[in-house]
Amino acid sequence: MATQGTLTLDAGGRIVAAGDWTLASAAALGRRVDEIKRRGGKGAVDASGISRLDTAGAEFLLDLAGDAREGITGLDDARRALIEAVAKAQSSATAKPPPRTPGIVLLVARTGRAVETIWDDAVALVGFIGLMLATLVRVLPNPRRWRVTSLFFHIEQTGLDAVPIVALLSFLVGAVVAFLGATVLRDFGASVFTVELVGYSFLREFGVLLTAILIAGRSGSAFTAQLGSMKSREEIDAIRTLGMDPVEVLVLPRALALLLSMPLLTFIAMIAGIFGGALVCIFSLDISPGMFLQRFHDTAQARHFWVGMSKAPLFAFLIAAIGCLEGFKVSGSAESVGEHTTSSVVQSIFVVIMIDALAAIFFMKLDL
Amino acid sequence: MSERETIIEVRGLRNQFGAQVVHENLDLDVYKGEILGVVGGSGSGKSVLLRSIIGLNRPAAGSVKLFGREVTELSDAERSALEQRCGVLFQNGALFSSLTVAENVMVPLREHHDLPLALMQRLAALKIALAGLPADAGAKYPSQLSGGMIKRAALARSLALDPDVLFLDEPTAGLDPIGAAAFDALILTLRESLGLTVFLITHDLDTLYTICDRVAVLADKRVLIADSLDKVERFDEPWVREYFQGPRGRAAEHAAAVSGERSAVSGKSAPMP
Numbered sequence: 001m002a003t004q005g006t007l008t009l010d011a012g013g014r015i016v017a018a019g020d021w022t023l024a025s026a027a028a029l030g031r032r033v034d035e036i037k038r039r040g041g042k043g044a045v046d047a048s049g050i051s052r053l054d055t056a057g058a059e060f061l062l063d064l065a066g067d068a069r070e071g072i073t074g075l076d077d078a079r080r081a082l083i084e085a086v087a088k089a090q091s092s093a094t095a096k097p098p099p100r101t102p103g104i105v106l107l108v109a110r111t112g113r114a115v116e117t118i119w120d121d122a123v124a125l126v127g128f129i130g131l132m133l134a135t136l137v138r139v140l141p142n143p144r145r146w147r148v149t150s151l152f153f154h155i156e157q158t159g160l161d162a163v164p165i166v167a168l169l170s171f172l173v174g175a176v177v178a179f180l181g182a183t184v185l186r187d188f189g190a191s192v193f194t195v196e197l198v199g200y201s202f203l204r205e206f207g208v209l210l211t212a213i214l215i216a217g218r219s220g221s222a223f224t225a226q227l228g229s230m231k232s233r234e235e236i237d238a239i240r241t242l243g244m245d246p247v248e249v250l251v252l253p254r255a256l257a258l259l260l261s262m263p264l265l266t267f268i269a270m271i272a273g274i275f276g277g278a279l280v281c282i283f284s285l286d287i288s289p290g291m292f293l294q295r296f297h298d299t300a301q302a303r304h305f306w307v308g309m310s311k312a313p314l315f316a317f318l319i320a321a322i323g324c325l326e327g328f329k330v331s332g333s334a335e336s337v338g339e340h341t342t343s344s345v346v347q348s349i350f351v352v353i354m355i356d357a358l359a360a361i362f363f364m365k366l367d368l
Numbered sequence: 369m370s371e372r373e374t375i376i377e378v379r380g381l382r383n384q385f386g387a388q389v390v391h392e393n394l395d396l397d398v399y400k401g402e403i404l405g406v407v408g409g410s411g412s413g414k415s416v417l418l419r420s421i422i423g424l425n426r427p428a429a430g431s432v433k434l435f436g437r438e439v440t441e442l443s444d445a446e447r448s449a450l451e452q453r454c455g456v457l458f459q460n461g462a463l464f465s466s467l468t469v470a471e472n473v474m475v476p477l478r479e480h481h482d483l484p485l486a487l488m489q490r491l492a493a494l495k496i497a498l499a500g501l502p503a504d505a506g507a508k509y510p511s512q513l514s515g516g517m518i519k520r521a522a523l524a525r526s527l528a529l530d531p532d533v534l535f536l537d538e539p540t541a542g543l544d545p546i547g548a549a550a551f552d553a554l555i556l557t558l559r560e561s562l563g564l565t566v567f568l569i570t571h572d573l574d575t576l577y578t579i580c581d582r583v584a585v586l587a588d589k590r591v592l593i594a595d596s597l598d599k600v601e602r603f604d605e606p607w608v609r610e611y612f613q614g615p616r617g618r619a620a621e622h623a624a625a626v627s628g629e630r631s632a633v634s635g636k637s638a639p640m641p
Contacts, residue, residue, distance in 0.1 A: 022530065023477075023481055023491075023529060023530055024481070026481065026483055026487065026491075027481070027482055027483050027484065027487070030483070030484065030487045054530035054562075055491075055494060055495070055498070055527075055530055055562065056491055056530065059490065059491065059494055078563055081560060081561045082561050082562060082563070084561065085498065085557065085558075085561030085562070086494065086498070086561075089494055089497035089498045090494060090497065092497050092502070092503060332511065333465065333511055335465050335466075335511075
């Protein structure tokens, strides 16, 4: 039943519109209107042949008629009302397009904004860490204000619940490191050094680094999402108006929980990684379990363990601080929660790896 | 009134979520060109009814006919064609937050019609103006708009394809009285100029009294009565009595009577801020 809208200029110079003047034929009508207008047709329009009319069609009719919309003839009352409504809307719809900025200016502006954001984030993080420490000092001597329930809840969430994934991944990485080591060292007839390789790397670096990266992705992001959704639902403001301190109520339990669970998780990661390496040694290098233990006992030193372990609380604190701070930065929408959760994970992993690299140089210079 | 064309016909509708029955044997007709107000207590299934009619919710039993076609028995292409004749304004606007208002309005145009960009922009600007928004609102993102402007922007998007039926889910909820009254007036103007049929869910008694031609009361899992307001008001049922004869109902009726007299004097008026 749908017929294409048509527009013709008859011999007497009269513009005749017919058919369906609707969105469906808008593309063709738009071209015809421009054509007729170019040929000087403007003004009186005979619209009596139109079978259906919608706002798009009305827009074209008005375009043809120019300022003289009385020139459109052959309309019933309903269509006249439609034309009037569209004309009224058009008069207020004269939007001027925003001025275009050249691409190079946008590039420079964006770079500048990014640099400024990095600086602002760094300043905010240092400020927030200071705030956390100050609050901690204020709360510590006052056992009544320790949030023990919350603390244990978060230890369960960030520590206990993370054990399987941390152990499994460390085990796998341990096995991979042993394989790599074995392949290279075998050529020198030194495959027994695989034991040292696995031991050193997991005690000093991989145990704590793997744990920190996993926790940043798992718990740091959770902190941001939790605090962020509370912020967007004004729960944080509610906490403040009830005379409580959000840092004390929300941030400290999370930070302390991470501070306690991270060293434990790191220990589990070290054991699991070395176990993974040991299995590879036993099954593919002909090193017996007894020999592995003997070799490990002879070569591994407690200082390697302490070097690795000393980094765990530091990473834990930074991950918690970044996660909570990003949560507080959320504004309003759910979209913002997602944005800041991403930012929180990226920042914490970046900070963890950077600090780890600095620590490696530091401990090397100390001959540890 | 003489024989009227039925746009929406619901018969024996049954909706059920788990053990909870929301609708049971629900009948409802919506006629061409009218504004039907749907009222009911919280949880009486007003939004579920709307979702059943537009096909977002598959009913457990019963028939829903839209423009004479059974909604549940359509092929995908037919469904899409039918949906293009319906405009829906969701309760919170449901604007796409990553797009500007003008881009939001252009989404259905882009999807269903092959139009040059300049023409789409012209049509989008027109819809935005029809919805009573200032011209510069088109370039803004939903997060930059106030509650009332979001509703208007969402209305502009629902008008994008020039629908025959407009479904509004609590359009005035969360608006201040001035904004709500202006929105009511806007719906009335659009109905008159675009010849729309409007299915309107509302809690707003002022809206009922000022713009609705008929009112359907949803209670006891079905439509108790769907008729003109004065008949619904006199309907003898405790919930209906309490709804319309309560202090708010009486105040709204009084206000509508006063403004009705006023607009009768000043002629047709459509205040827009």
